[in-house]
Amino acid sequence: MSDSDVWLVTGASRGLGRAIVLAALDAGHRVVATVRGAHDLPAHPRLLVTTLDVRDRDRAVAVVAEATAAFGGVDVLVSNAGYGLIGAAEEVSEDEARAIVDTNLLGALWITQAVLPAMRERGAGHVVHVSTVGAVGTMPTLGLYNASKWGLEGFAEALAAEVADLGVRVTIAELGALDTEWGTGSMRFATPLRAYDALRERLFGTSDVPWPAEGTGGGTSPADAAAVLLAHVATPDHRLRVLVGDDAPAQAHAAMRIRLADYARDARWPAD
Numbered sequence: 001m002s003d004s005d006v007w008l009v010t011g012a013s014r015g016l017g018r019a020i021v022l023a024a025l026d027a028g029h030r031v032v033a034t035v036r037g038a039h040d041l042p043a044h045p046r047l048l049v050t051t052l053d054v055r056d057r058d059r060a061v062a063v064v065a066e067a068t069a070a071f072g073g074v075d076v077l078v079s080n081a082g083y084g085l086i087g088a089a090e091e092v093s094e095d096e097a098r099a100i101v102d103t104n105l106l107g108a109l110w111i112t113q114a115v116l117p118a119m120r121e122r123g124a125g126h127v128v129h130v131s132t133v134g135a136v137g138t139m140p141t142l143g144l145y146n147a148s149k150w151g152l153e154g155f156a157e158a159l160a161a162e163v164a165d166l167g168v169r170v171t172i173a174e175l176g177a178l179d180t181e182w183g184t185g186s187m188r189f190a191t192p193l194r195a196y197d198a199l200r201e202r203l204f205g206t207s208d209v210p211w212p213a214e215g216t217g218g219g220t221s222p223a224d225a226a227a228v229l230l231a232h233v234a235t236p237d238h239r240l241r242v243l244v245g246d247d248a249p250a251q252a253h254a255a256m257r258i259r260l261a262d263y264a265r266d267a268r269w270p271a272d
């Protein structure tokens, strides 16, 4: 990648996506930012803002065509759009389950499929998937969110091996808590069942859902997270997974320890 690449960022209206757009512009790149509606991205000669609901596969292809017409192609895709859903497995409706998989998993697949042909032909490109430490472990009542991001990581890890020889690089960014609206205004909620009130009380200090949309998400600032991702893309660091956010390493470590401890109870598990 060079000093003036073309970046395509989904879910760029707010939060991390918006911060990545601003950081990429600051770094001298040309940027295609996709939004679904209102946004306050600045007018900038190196920025094209266009619409994309990531569930719309045809529109994903059209957005890449727009990027190619405007800037000649896409060098770096940041598949960032996504949201969380609070609901125990038993509480989540069919529509809610399908919607989060359509967005967080299939939406990421559609935009990846849209950029890959040209990257493959050029023998260069970088696909960054925004995931979460919740795709290493899980949290009760976030199971469908976890499932959507575990699914994302499944195809992204396979993809990395599929395209490595074709010159295309893949990164999975595993985020810890970021100070965005992900956990507040953006969070969706399944209809609660009383049986899970005590669990919610333990997890969140209240059994009440939905919780208030206002307030801060807490955690790492989106600007700091964007800086980590830009630095990662700019260096020939061929790690597949990058931990982003102050709490991310400890969260991922704790989840891996639990899994390894489980496997270690199998007498056939190899000793270190």
Ligand SMILES: NC(=O)c1ccc[n+]([C@@H]2O[C@H](COP(=O)([O-])OP(=O)(O)OC[C@H]3O[C@@H](n4cnc5c(N)ncnc54)[C@H](OP(=O)(O)O)[C@@H]3O)[C@@H](O)[C@H]2O)c1
Residues within 6 Å of the ligand: 010, 011, 012, 013, 014, 015, 016, 017, 035, 036, 037, 052, 053, 054, 055, 080, 081, 082, 083, 084, 103, 107, 130, 131, 132, 133, 175, 176, 177, 178, 179, 180, 181, 182, 183, 186, 217, 219
């Ligand atoms: N914040 C955290 O603590 C955290 C932790 C781990 C992972 N993540 C992941 O980081 C990514 C960015 O989230 P964020 O923290 O920046 O949250 P955010 O502030 O809520 O921003 C989410 C973005 O995704 C967009 N989006 C949602 N559904 C979409 C769809 N169907 N089509 C197109 N765009 C859609 C939103 O667009 P609208 O403005 O139109 O709604 C918004 O731009 C997500 O994938 C999230 O799961 C966040």
